Amino acid sequence: MELFESPELTLLDIRLLGWMKSEVCKRNLHTGGELLARILHTAARIRKCGDQLRRTACDILTGGAKCIQLDGGISGYLL
DSSP states (O other): OOGGGOTTOOHHHHHHHHHHHHHHTTSOOOSHHHHHHHHHHHHHHHHTOHHHHHHHHHHHHHHHHHHHHTTTOOGGGTO
16 A cells, blocks of 8 residues: 555645655655755755645645535545
């Protein structure tokens, strides 16, 4: 099972992991040390983005509410 397919992850977790992956992989990395440094740097930057994280969480909740109102008919609101 892939990490993004884990039933224990919420939509916010998946979005956060996707954001982090896109930031970490913007540049080619050649060593494990470079990868670790980039992950730590990205995590520090994300921690400073509290407002953006709150907006994303609100977007997910709004999308979930719309999906429930539509009886699950349109899942595109969630992704």
